[in-house]
Amino acid sequence: MGSTGQHGSEGVGRRDLIKRTAALGLVAAPGMGLLSACASSGGDGQDKAKAGKKTEKNPLGVNDTAKLDFVLFDGGFGKEYAEDAVKLYEKAFPKAQVKFSATQKIQSTLQPRFNQGNPPDLIDNSGAEQMDMGVLVGKKQLADLTPLLDAPSYDDPSKKVRDTLRPGIVEMGQFDGDPVWILNYAYTVYGVWYSQKALDGLDEKYPETWDDMLKVCAKAKKKGIAGWTYAGKYPYYLPFSLYPMIAKVGGREVLDAIDNLEPNAWKHPAVKACFEAYYELFQKGYILRGTPGLDHIQSQTAWAKGKALFIPNGSWVENESANVIPADFDLAVSAPSGLDGSDKLPFGTIWASGGEPFVVPAKAANPEGGMEQLRVMLSEASSRNFTSKVKSLSALNGGIDGIELTPGLKAGVAALDKAGDNVVNPRIPDWYVQLEKEKIGVGGLGEMMAGRLTPAETVKKIQGFADEAAKDTSIKHYKHR
Amino acid sequence: MQHGKYGFITGFLAAPLGLYALFVIWPFIQSIYYSFTDWTGLSPEFSMVGVDNYTRMLHDDIFWKSLTHSLIFALLLPLVTLGMALFFAFMINVGGRHRKGGPVVTGVRGSGFYKIVYFFPQVLSIAIVALLFAFAYNPDSGAINSFLRGIGLDSLQPLWLGDPDLALWCVMAVLVWSTTGFFVVLFSAGMASIPAELYEAALLDGAGRATTFFRVTLPLLWDTVQSGWVYMGILALGAESFAVVQIMTTGPGGPDYSTTVLVLYVYQKAFRDGQAAYATTIGVALLVVTLAFAAIVMRLGRRERLEY
Numbered sequence: 001m002g003s004t005g006q007h008g009s010e011g012v013g014r015r016d017l018i019k020r021t022a023a024l025g026l027v028a029a030p031g032m033g034l035l036s037a038c039a040s041s042g043g044d045g046q047d048k049a050k051a052g053k054k055t056e057k058n059p060l061g062v063n064d065t066a067k068l069d070f071v072l073f074d075g076g077f078g079k080e081y082a083e084d085a086v087k088l089y090e091k092a093f094p095k096a097q098v099k100f101s102a103t104q105k106i107q108s109t110l111q112p113r114f115n116q117g118n119p120p121d122l123i124d125n126s127g128a129e130q131m132d133m134g135v136l137v138g139k140k141q142l143a144d145l146t147p148l149l150d151a152p153s154y155d156d157p158s159k160k161v162r163d164t165l166r167p168g169i170v171e172m173g174q175f176d177g178d179p180v181w182i183l184n185y186a187y188t189v190y191g192v193w194y195s196q197k198a199l200d201g202l203d204e205k206y207p208e209t210w211d212d213m214l215k216v217c218a219k220a221k222k223k224g225i226a227g228w229t230y231a232g233k234y235p236y237y238l239p240f241s242l243y244p245m246i247a248k249v250g251g252r253e254v255l256d257a258i259d260n261l262e263p264n265a266w267k268h269p270a271v272k273a274c275f276e277a278y279y280e281l282f283q284k285g286y287i288l289r290g291t292p293g294l295d296h297i298q299s300q301t302a303w304a305k306g307k308a309l310f311i312p313n314g315s316w317v318e319n320e321s322a323n324v325i326p327a328d329f330d331l332a333v334s335a336p337s338g339l340d341g342s343d344k345l346p347f348g349t350i351w352a353s354g355g356e357p358f359v360v361p362a363k364a365a366n367p368e369g370g371m372e373q374l375r376v377m378l379s380e381a382s383s384r385n386f387t388s389k390v391k392s393l394s395a396l397n398g399g400i401d402g403i404e405l406t407p408g409l410k411a412g413v414a415a416l417d418k419a420g421d422n423v424v425n426p427r428i429p430d431w432y433v434q435l436e437k438e439k440i441g442v443g444g445l446g447e448m449m450a451g452r453l454t455p456a457e458t459v460k461k462i463q464g465f466a467d468e469a470a471k472d473t474s475i476k477h478y479k480h481r
Numbered sequence: 482m483q484h485g486k487y488g489f490i491t492g493f494l495a496a497p498l499g500l501y502a503l504f505v506i507w508p509f510i511q512s513i514y515y516s517f518t519d520w521t522g523l524s525p526e527f528s529m530v531g532v533d534n535y536t537r538m539l540h541d542d543i544f545w546k547s548l549t550h551s552l553i554f555a556l557l558l559p560l561v562t563l564g565m566a567l568f569f570a571f572m573i574n575v576g577g578r579h580r581k582g583g584p585v586v587t588g589v590r591g592s593g594f595y596k597i598v599y600f601f602p603q604v605l606s607i608a609i610v611a612l613l614f615a616f617a618y619n620p621d622s623g624a625i626n627s628f629l630r631g632i633g634l635d636s637l638q639p640l641w642l643g644d645p646d647l648a649l650w651c652v653m654a655v656l657v658w659s660t661t662g663f664f665v666v667l668f669s670a671g672m673a674s675i676p677a678e679l680y681e682a683a684l685l686d687g688a689g690r691a692t693t694f695f696r697v698t699l700p701l702l703w704d705t706v707q708s709g710w711v712y713m714g715i716l717a718l719g720a721e722s723f724a725v726v727q728i729m730t731t732g733p734g735g736p737d738y739s740t741t742v743l744v745l746y747v748y749q750k751a752f753r754d755g756q757a758a759y760a761t762t763i764g765v766a767l768l769v770v771t772l773a774f775a776a777i778v779m780r781l782g783r784r785e786r787l788e789y
Contacts, residue, residue: 107752115525131523135755139524232643233731290620292736293643302621434754442735450643450736474537474756 049366059151060368064093068369069120073127074102077390085377119361122370126356137175138476143360144179148371154379166397168425172354184354187393189315189412190240196330206334208347210277213337217286227286229308231296236441241312244351245336246274247424251344256480259427261470266463275455282451292450318408319391332411349422431478439465512761522757534762546738547746559713562657566664574672599662611728614655618642645739652725671705707782714774743767
């Protein structure tokens, strides 16, 4: 083997080694500096970019030479829609440098930057590593987006941005008081998802009352199809249809009281009636066998294969389960069935709210730039681009003309039309994450639907959880206004 | 030369000790410090709150549940895993029938094959193992329930991870499955270094398999078993148990808190609820438990070392 060439490479190897060692030293030294600059130090913040002049074309007064630092969550929606929007920003401010990055690890990437006081200018704080919004707001880490909402909209200068948004978007950005901390860019429709084809096969239509629901389930059972399935391992999917049902039966106030953690909020008769209705599904054997052991993907797959008729879910299910939903499935969504004619709100009452929360950090160097980027994204063209690329509605009310909607999207739009003003937006999921997921979801509803708790016990247990959360001084409390 | 010895040794020890202090000791001290603050983990500001976090922890039901599960893990997992590994290793190396003309001490037929097979799970990352088992436990279409249906047990279709009485055992089985192989190999290596004469002598005295194991193999392997015990306990209290619980269980941590463990609770408090200070408090409790575990094992396991 020993050729001259080998000797040569050996020499390079040695030199390489020395170089690498030196490089390691260079990296290591500042690295240690970084380490010691953990939470205990830092917090001096960074220099703010000087605001630019406010003009008709630049209503937010963006400094046209300031850098823009934009971090996107690279999840189910991908990053293309945001990249396209960045291009529009660059076109409007050719002198500005935009640093765009997309990651799944929002918290690991950004937590140190928050702790050091140099966060980016715009963040899509989403995904499994979402940073707790309540804490970010409570610790005054976010900028108020009111200037953006009051700025003229991108397409129609006579209309403010706030007036172009879908219902609930602005409220969802508020925590206590007027400031709007978050702008949810996507719009999700929650409800009962089903295959129109499967219902047609049973010669039924979507049941509006609970008696009809039980009838449809009984009919399905005779054919060997389960009525319902749900993400048994993540029972906090159940509220997607259960909460709006509670609102339909007992009125909006019931949900508001629950959100406000009011004493005995869960003991409202409407809550118990709805729990009993769901429990009946279990008792009569209308729930797909084994459901409590299925995760969301597994339950959606069983449902897509036609093993169960209905599943409580959000509009992302169309994208998430695209590879298992048959082409002729005819995906549809409906507002939850009510109990009977004495319900407070009409059939159609549905839960719809924002998703993909975008925030501008309070300590951002160029907050105007971050907001302007959002304003660009809320334009008709960007929104249409988003919807056609990721099959989801955006926060912009409209932006769907001229594009071919998928069955699920079309059904979602129809459900929103039917709901009209009766769109509810429960806040516990974003105000009290632990309470919603682990306690109400897993500890309460999950146990009830697996038949291990009766509705009465569930109400009592969940009320206990809520009372605990209300008393817990380590979490921040919020109220509907 | 003698006078420069200590300087020489110090020179060599300084770098590793320095690294150890910086990357192990210092973070420990830092987290103990943070456990007395109200740091959220999401902003640089925090203030001292004294022992508030500790009082809160002592009144926290979920903490006690997590602690109980962690302790069950730390006690049962080493027992089961090491017990099985010892048995397998013994059968592979010593437990075979004597064959004419062969060596006196030998493993069961096909032991070379078993040795490789047992090691397979070790090649897979724990995340993959957990995911595979999550599929297997799927009550609707998973391998286990399909098998049960296949052999006619249609009425026996447990919910596995969906059943609070079974979930913890399901998780534990996965950890046993994925770690036993490593200890089989480790103990095999240990057994290979035990001189064959000892076995021969035992055989001549008429010792059966069980006697040979308890009177010869186990005492001579004691050091290895002991370190295995500590290692396994740390694994059961730490990252490995977190991975399986996080990936496999309902919630995760459920159903109804039946599988939550301390590491998972630390993670949830720090990264889901934005309560980093409280998370470090639980972390300190975990540190105490881990140290206590190691100390007890070392203490109980102390025996005279046998030279051979």
